Amino acid sequence: MAYQVLARKWRPKHFADLVGQEHVVGALRNALAQGRLHHAYLLTGTRGVGKTTIARILAKSLNCEHPDQGEPCGECAQCVQIDTGRHVDVVEIDAASNTGIDNIREVLENAQYAPSMGRYKVYIIDEVHMLSKSAFNAMLKTLEEPPEHVKFILATTDPQKVPVTVLSRCLQFVLRNMTPQQVLGHLQYVLGQESIAFETVGLDLLARAANGSMRDALSLLDQAIALGSGQVQEATVRQMLGAVDRQFVYRLLETLAAGDAQALMQQVQQILAEGAGFGQVLQELALVLQQLALVQMLPSAADGLQDGPILQALAQRLSAEQIQLFYQCAIHGKNDLPLAPDEQAGVMMTMLRMLALRPLGVAEVGANQQVVLPEASAVVATAQSHSEPVSEQTSQVAPVKEAVPEAVQAVEMRPVSPENTAPDSLQAAIEPQAATQYAADAMPESYVADELPPYDEHDLPPWEMEAGEAYHEAAVAESVAMPVLEVDAPAETEAAAKKPDVEETAETVADVTALALNADNWPHIVQQIAPQLSAARMLAQHAAFASFNADSGELHLEITHEGKVIEDRHYLNKLSDTLSAYTGRPVHVTVQDWLGEMETPHAQSVRHEEERREQGLQILQQDEVAQQLTSLFDGTWLPESVHLKTPSQ
Numbered sequence: 001m002a003y004q005v006l007a008r009k010w011r012p013k014h015f016a017d018l019v020g021q022e023h024v025v026g027a028l029r030n031a032l033a034q035g036r037l038h039h040a041y042l043l044t045g046t047r048g049v050g051k052t053t054i055a056r057i058l059a060k061s062l063n064c065e066h067p068d069q070g071e072p073c074g075e076c077a078q079c080v081q082i083d084t085g086r087h088v089d090v091v092e093i094d095a096a097s098n099t100g101i102d103n104i105r106e107v108l109e110n111a112q113y114a115p116s117m118g119r120y121k122v123y124i125i126d127e128v129h130m131l132s133k134s135a136f137n138a139m140l141k142t143l144e145e146p147p148e149h150v151k152f153i154l155a156t157t158d159p160q161k162v163p164v165t166v167l168s169r170c171l172q173f174v175l176r177n178m179t180p181q182q183v184l185g186h187l188q189y190v191l192g193q194e195s196i197a198f199e200t201v202g203l204d205l206l207a208r209a210a211n212g213s214m215r216d217a218l219s220l221l222d223q224a225i226a227l228g229s230g231q232v233q234e235a236t237v238r239q240m241l242g243a244v245d246r247q248f249v250y251r252l253l254e255t256l257a258a259g260d261a262q263a264l265m266q267q268v269q270q271i272l273a274e275g276a277g278f279g280q281v282l283q284e285l286a287l288v289l290q291q292l293a294l295v296q297m298l299p300s301a302a303d304g305l306q307d308g309p310i311l312q313a314l315a316q317r318l319s320a321e322q323i324q325l326f327y328q329c330a331i332h333g334k335n336d337l338p339l340a341p342d343e344q345a346g347v348m349m350t351m352l353r354m355l356a357l358r359p360l361g362v363a364e365v366g367a368n369q370q371v372v373l374p375e376a377s378a379v380v381a382t383a384q385s386h387s388e389p390v391s392e393q394t395s396q397v398a399p400v401k402e403a404v405p406e407a408v409q410a411v412e413m414r415p416v417s418p419e420n421t422a423p424d425s426l427q428a429a430i431e432p433q434a435a436t437q438y439a440a441d442a443m444p445e446s447y448v449a450d451e452l453p454p455y456d457e458h459d460l461p462p463w464e465m466e467a468g469e470a471y472h473e474a475a476v477a478e479s480v481a482m483p484v485l486e487v488d489a490p491a492e493t494e495a496a497a498k499k500p501d502v503e504e505t506a507e508t509v510a511d512v513t514a515l516a517l518n519a520d521n522w523p524h525i526v527q528q529i530a531p532q533l534s535a536a537r538m539l540a541q542h543a544a545f546a547s548f549n550a551d552s553g554e555l556h557l558e559i560t561h562e563g564k565v566i567e568d569r570h571y572l573n574k575l576s577d578t579l580s581a582y583t584g585r586p587v588h589v590t591v592q593d594w595l596g597e598m599e600t601p602h603a604q605s606v607r608h609e610e611e612r613r614e615q616g617l618q619i620l621q622q623d624e625v626a627q628q629l630t631s632l633f634d635g636t637w638l639p640e641s642v643h644l645k646t647p648s649q
Contacts, residue, residue: 007218010190012053013083015061015071019186019214020178021050027173028054032061032070038171040143040152042128044159045175048213051155054175055124056082059090062151063118078118089115090122095130099639104135108142111150121150128154129161132639133614136163143169177212180204186214187221191232196225198232201306205237242277244284250310252285253292256326256354257317268351278343282334282350289327296320322358329354514582517555519545523601525582532578536571539563543591544598553586555579558594562602567591616644 012018015025024043031037041058043051060072060079072079081087093107107123115121125131143152143166154170156162184200184207191198206224210217220241221232228236238245248271255264271281288311295302295315302308302315318326333350340346515521515528522545530537542563546556555576559567572589579587594600599607620626620637630636 006222007215013074015057018050020182021175024173028058029070039146040170042170042172043155046157046177048215049175051175052126055153055155058153059122062120062122089118092124095125096127099130099132101134101138104138115149124153126155129156129158136166140165178214180207183207183210183217199234202232202234202237205241205243209241242280244271244276244281249284249288253314261355264351278347279334279337281347282330286327286330289323293323325357326354517548523604526601529578529582536574539571540575541602542600544600553588555587555589557591558598559591560594560600612644613639613642616642
């Protein structure tokens, strides 16, 4: 007999064999045992989590001659024929290749006849979201009130594309992605049954690479067995996946903590020379940093982690701010790899960014004394070492200190031990605001214009906005010790400092006719203010209107999963400022999870596009020339290739 791949050989045939879907299995078992059967089921989830498998097991349970509490026996003629795909009353339809109304009409016509062998006729429609709008409309009536002997089982990876009218007629089950621990346990069981030797670390790498899909995990396992000559070894799995050895990652973090740029570049080149994938390097680094953050907050967590002692040592070496910063750099660096000149340069630049933004927090003044500078979470202004004695430096800055507000005087010289140079995180969080406020009050306007370039927070990506602000604040704070600060200048309030930005935004939208803030106008408002939103446009596109309090100016939005990915304080502030300028009154934006009742501007745009595509297909079907072309070449029109232009286009 020909070899059968593991993903097919070990496909579950009973509910008890399923992994990680207990919430679905329990509901179906109870319904079968109690006879409370729905006429239509909808199974949703990502690829490889068991949608088609559950559909087949359910079809067997419905027609099994000897069921046991909803569990099919697997031995009767009904179960055997369903397993082999030869049962005449269980029909599997691939909606991806049978999208038209003619295919569905054939199914609906045959559904009226009684089953030939089993108790029920079961129609399994896979990837149901690929059906056309007309096909969905044709099956609505039958799906709502089918004959008693007919059961529909629908499966899809994209339930958002299934019409609400279809969803309301089905009993929906959402299948979850399996955890790496669940995948690892099942792989160990399969290899034990196959009598194949394995290394647990290699299986763990496969489990994480599967991303919650058991089918992907079994396919990768087949590949690893072939590469390892009948065994699953850590080295071969790392070579196959392009994974990075943890020891390399630990050395990278040690070098980052030491601030050695030359050693850092040599280590990165060594890792890449070993054949590690560029994205895998940053992914593994982010995973280790996540574990370090966990160990810092909960030291006992290291007991259950691999390389626990090493993680504890690194957690003591790195500050919490450094770990969070490095994690953000690794995540964003991995996402930015497609935008880099090449992937190797992208990895190098990410490491250099970590080194450049490494919080230092202190600057040497003397042998045993240090001065703490204002800092942010990303960038710290570091003073250079001075050769003058500490007493001389203190006398030089004394006139300035007299004019400094009390809050700024918290920046003071204090003795520290040579071995302990970590910054005080609480003082680091307080000092920048005080220093910046003093600089704004004391620095002459001409000096600011000549020496410090204007700073716009929207010129930077979101992960670097705080870094850019800190750089600007630190540059201003360093100017406190300069002689030009002796010139008196009128103070400006914080509100006055922010006013020009609001006025500039107001000028850009002054020529736009403002619409009332409500659910009907929200997509049009987003379209009008889109040029002023910049990067915040994506957040507004994936946000649905919830409510607006005209008295308080509170605008509540519901954001989808896509919107939560890019949810950021700077984007929310940008959206609030732009809407305030648009409406001519203060607007404060708050967000909550999307409830699925209101339509986002993006969803509305997609819906309109699909409607135009459907209209275009109808025009083609009625056009004589188009009919001649399809008849001549025996072809069909691809829905995604049809676009109906609007008069404005």
